Amino acid sequence: xxxxxxxxxxxxxxxxxxxxxxxxxxxxxxxxxxxxxxxxxxxxxxxxxxxxxxxxxxxxxxxxxxxxxxxxxxxxxxxxxxxxxxxxxxxxxxxxxxxxxxxxxxxxxxxxxxxxxxxxxxxxxxxxxxxxxxxxxxxxxxxxxxxxxxxxxxxxxxxxxxxxxxxxxxxxxxxxxxxxxxxxxxxxxxxxxxxxxxxxxxxxxxxxxxxxxxxxxxxxxxxxxxxxxxxxxxxxxxxxxxxxxxxxxxxxxxxxxxxxxxxxxxxxxxxxxxxxxxxxxxxxxxxxxxxxxxxxxxxxxxxxxxxxxxxxxxxxxxxxxxxxxxxxxxxxxxxxxxxxxxxxxxxxxxxxxxxxxxxxxxxxxxxxxxxxxxxxxxxxxxxxxxxxxxxxxxxxxxxxxxxxxxxxxxxxxx
Numbered sequence: 158x159x160x161x162x163x164x165x166x167x168x169x170x171x172x173x174x175x176x177x178x179x180x181x182x183x184x185x186x187x188x189x190x191x192x193x194x195x196x197x198x199x200x201x202x203x204x205x206x207x208x209x210x211x212x213x214x215x216x217x218x219x220x221x222x223x224x225x226x227x228x229x230x231x232x233x234x235x236x237x238x239x240x241x242x243x244x245x246x247x248x249x250x251x252x253x254x255x256x257x258x259x260x261x262x263x264x265x266x267x268x269x270x271x272x273x274x275x276x277x278x279x280x281x282x283x284x285x286x287x288x289x290x291x292x293x294x295x296x297x298x299x300x301x302x303x304x305x306x307x308x309x310x311x312x313x314x315x316x317x318x319x320x321x322x323x324x325x326x327x328x329x330x331x332x333x334x335x336x337x338x339x340x341x342x343x344x345x346x347x348x349x350x351x352x353x354x355x356x357x358x359x360x361x362x363x364x365x366x367x368x369x370x371x372x373x374x375x376x377x378x379x380x381x382x383x384x385x386x387x388x389x390x391x392x393x394x395x396x397x398x399x400x401x402x403x404x405x406x407x408x409x410x411x412x413x414x415x416x417x418x419x420x421x422x423x424x425x426x427x428x429x430x431x432x433x434x435x436x437x438x439x440x441x442x443x444x445x446x447x448x449x450x451x452x453x454x455x456x457x458x459x460x461x462x463x464x465x466x467x468x469x470x471x472x473x474x475x476x477x478x479x480x481x482x483x484x485x486x487x488x489x490x491x492x493x494x495x496x497x498x499x500x501x502x503x504x505x506x507x508x509x510x511x512x513x514x515x516x517x518x519x520x521x522x523x524x525x526x527x528x529x530x531x532x533x534x535x536x537x538x539x540x541x542x543x544x545x546x547x548x549x550x551x552x553x554x555x556x557x558x559x560x561x562x563x564x565x566x567x568x569x570x571x
Contacts, residue, residue, distance in 0.1 A: 159327035163293055167268045174266065185426045188245055194263040197274040201260050206236030208279060209571065212264055213287035215244040216423075216463075217489055221310060222287055223254060224366040224560050225567065230256045235571070239279055241265075246424060246463060253464040254370065267292040276302060283570050288312050288341070296334035305336040305570055309563075310363045311349065312341045314486075314507055318348040328352050337570070339363075339563065342511045360566065361559035362512060364491050365552065372467040372496075379458075382451040383417065383472070388458075389539055390419040390469055390498075393488040394479035399431050401482060401528050403438045406456060408532050413539065419469060421460040423479060423488070428461045435459070470496040475539055477501040477531065480508075487513070494521050495556075497549050501525055501534055519548050 170177075178195075181187040209229055213219045219242050229235055240251055241264040251261045265275045272295045284299050284306040286292075291308070299306045313321075321328040329352045338354055340346045341362040349357055374380070391402040399420060406418040422431060428444070435442045435457050442457040445465065451458075460469065470476065476493040478500055480486065487506035490513060494500060500522040506513045516522040525531045 159324055160293065160297075160330070163327075164269055167266070167294065171266060171268050171271075186245055188248070188263070191248075191263060195266055197265040197271045197278070199262065199275075199278050201262065203279055204237045207234055207282050207571070208237045208239055209235055209283050209285070210239040210241070210279065210281035211285045211287065212241045212290055213247070214290055215242060215247045216250050218242070218287040218290070219247045219250055221364045221366075221489070222285070224368045224556075225363070225564060226254075226256060226259060227368045227370070228560075228564050229567075230258050232571075239281065245426075249463040254368070267294045269294045269298070272298050276304070280304075283307065283567075285309050285567070286335075289317065291331060293331045296331060300334045306334060307567070307570065308335045308338045310341040311338050311345050312508070313345045313348045315344075318351075321348075321352070325352070337566075339566070344511075358566065360562045361555070363559060363563055364489050364509075364512070365556035366560035366563075367495060367553065367556050372471055375468050375472055376448075378449075378451060380472075382453075382455070386415045386417045387413040387539055388417040388419060388473065389475040389477070389535060390421065390473040391477045392421040392466055392469070392479060392493065393423045394420060394477075395423055395483055395485055396427070396430075397483050398479045400434055401531070402477065403434060403440065403457070404528055405532050405535065406440070407438060409535060409539070410456070412536060417455065417458055419458045419460065419473065421466055421469065425461045425463060428459070431459060467492060467496065470498050473498055475499050475501065475535060481505050482527075490516055490522055491552065491556075495549065495552055497546065499523070499538065501531060519551075521548055 178187055178192055182189050211222050213222065219240065226238055229238055235258065238259045239262065240259055241262050242248060243264050248261055265271045276298055281304060284304055286306065286308050288310055289312050296306060332352050332354055337356045338349060340357060340359050343359060346357050346359050402418060402420060406416060410416045440456040441454050442459055443451050443455045445460040446462050470493045476498040478488050478490055480488045481503035484505055486508035487502060489509060490500050494516055500516065502522060502524060504524060504526055513522055523534055525534055
């Protein structure tokens with residue numbers, strides 16, 4: 158019954174989709190040419206041989222599996238790796254890696270005949286869904302074709318669990334389509350066990366892993382500019398958080414005359430909105446994409462390009478991680494921690510609760526509840542040395558261990 162109701166809702170979404178897509182294209186949240194992929198209109202070639210498929214919602218999920226993709230890309234028996242995602246920003250991240258066997262498509266709408274068309278074309282040998290990507294029609298059609306599906310780094314919050322519990326029988330039916338589930342935390346294992354899922358493994362959080370790709374340094378002009386400055390970074394910021402960071406800057410600059418605040422928004426499409434805020438505060442700014450000499454009087458350095466954050470984490474000692482002062486659930490703190498940055502975050506970090514708990518014990522992260530506490534922390538720490546390298550090594554060692562265990566488990570499915 159619930160499946161028929163779900164399918165009815167998806168067809169209503171299909172009817173409304175042209176209006177939704179036009180709105181998203183205007184907002185620059187969709188590719189004006191590639192949006193057709195969401196209807197399973199495919200232009201890419203499916204090569205003969207073994208194909209492994211990864212699907213993640215957006216930047217965070219896709220970035221987390223890049224170390225696995227890197228390993229699989231080296232295997233001779235795998236001819237192609239398909240990565241699907243739902244957002245424009247995630248498609249841009251994938252381009253940065255330039256893996257020889259990887260192709261990207263936007264994830265199709267979860268409508269029965271569209272998912273069938275998608276699977277008829279790509280015929281994956283293994284389907285790997287990341288975090289909390291559970292799509293009923295796709296999962297049912299994978300199982301009908303005897304294609305194994307894996308939920309990797311599964312994460313179910315308490316809130317999501319109670320939502321699924323309302324539709325308990327439907328949840329059991331859909332989640333039961335996964336051949337294996339690798340959970341990212343013990344809480345998720347408990348929740349999935351409630352729904353009768355048997356093949357659940359806790360191997361550790363794959364987000365601890367990292368690719369072997371070398372991180373480039375910041376360009377000469379920016380390094381030269383920062384040399385004479387006191388600076389901190391606000392990364393993965395969401396609406397409402399940039400204004401807080403600008404207010405923090407205005408107060409801190411009374412103490413640190415040469416202060417520069419680096420802002421890396423979660424979605425660079427919000428660039429004009431953030432610039433309007435900066436102008437209202439009467440601050441001088443420079444955009445990373447300008448690629449020209451930076452004036453000495455710049456207060457705010459706005460990173461308006463994708464795939465640049467690691468370069469800044471290598472350079473900056475103190476990073477505020479966004480999505481945490483608003484009700485979003487936080488962003489992954491492991492990237493800045495991996496490069497030795499001290500992390501400041503708000504109280505809303507449910508998406509990464511266990512990771513933040515580990516980092517707090519190691520004195521790598523610090524919770525601030527509001528603007529006042531952020532100012533207080535930065536006043537006392539902005540000139541301090543970054544955390545001990547032994548903690549960085551510890552994080553990297555754990556990441557390698559989790560990556561190798563996970564890879565071996567996936568190897569058995571290929």
